[in-house]
Amino acid sequence: MPTDLDISVVRLDPDLPLPSYAHPGDAGADLHTTVDVTLGPGERAMVPTGLSIALPDGYVALVHPRSGLAARHGVSIVNSPGTVDAGYRGEIKVMLINHDPVESVTLARGDRIAQLVIQRFERARFVEVGVLPESVRGAGGYGSTGTGARS
Ligand SMILES: O=c1ccn([C@H]2C[C@H](O)[C@@H](COP(=O)(O)OP(=O)(O)OP(=O)(O)O)O2)c(=O)[nH]1
Numbered sequence: 001m002p003t004d005l006d007i008s009v010v011r012l013d014p015d016l017p018l019p020s021y022a023h024p025g026d027a028g029a030d031l032h033t034t035v036d037v038t039l040g041p042g043e044r045a046m047v048p049t050g051l052s053i054a055l056p057d058g059y060v061a062l063v064h065p066r067s068g069l070a071a072r073h074g075v076s077i078v079n080s081p082g083t084v085d086a087g088y089r090g091e092i093k094v095m096l097i098n099h100d101p102v103e104s105v106t107l108a109r110g111d112r113i114a115q116l117v118i119q120r121f122e123r124a125r126f127v128e129v130g131v132l133p134e135s136v137r138g139a140g141g142y143g144s145t146g147t148g149a150r151s
């Protein structure tokens with residue numbers, strides 16, 4: 001098990017909990033909405049979490065959807081996964097969308113709406129070249145291998 005990383009958090013809404021992992025070993029720490037929100041079919045909303053964080057340099061926090069909300073209500077995140085940069089000190093917000101074609105969904109203050117995955121990342125230097133090295137895949141993509149069973 002990796003050791004836990006300390007991340008400073010300010011609770012803008014002290015009545016709501018800090019992000020928390022539901023089980024040991026979970027990658028995502030659940031985020032809560034500070035407001036009641038109702039999303040009609042196809043509707044989206046920027047939902048506040050009441051949290052600001054300071055990530056160490058070299059880390060990013062990704063805002064992922066919760067599969068339970070997706071499976072039960074068709075609710076996901078427009079910009080999934082959202083990117084919280086290490087230098088960002090504002091409130092973390094979640095751009096929820098209701099993909100259900102007919103049903104509205106209501107989320108109440110305190111409900112868990114998304115999960116935050118903390119990752120290390122590589123910062124790249126983009127080095128311009130004239131020609132890229134060859135690869136087996138080449139430029140094939142967008143379904144180039146088909147959809148059927150492969151032997
Ligand atoms: O789901 C998200 C995505 C982003 N952010 C915050 C943290 C992030 O550091 C900042 C900017 O996000 P991003 O870079 O994705 O947005 P942008 O459209 O490129 O805005 P900017 O020009 O401010 O970078 O907004 C969130 O709170 N939730």
Ligand SMILES: [Mg+2]
Pocket residue numbers: none
């Ligand atoms: Mg940006």
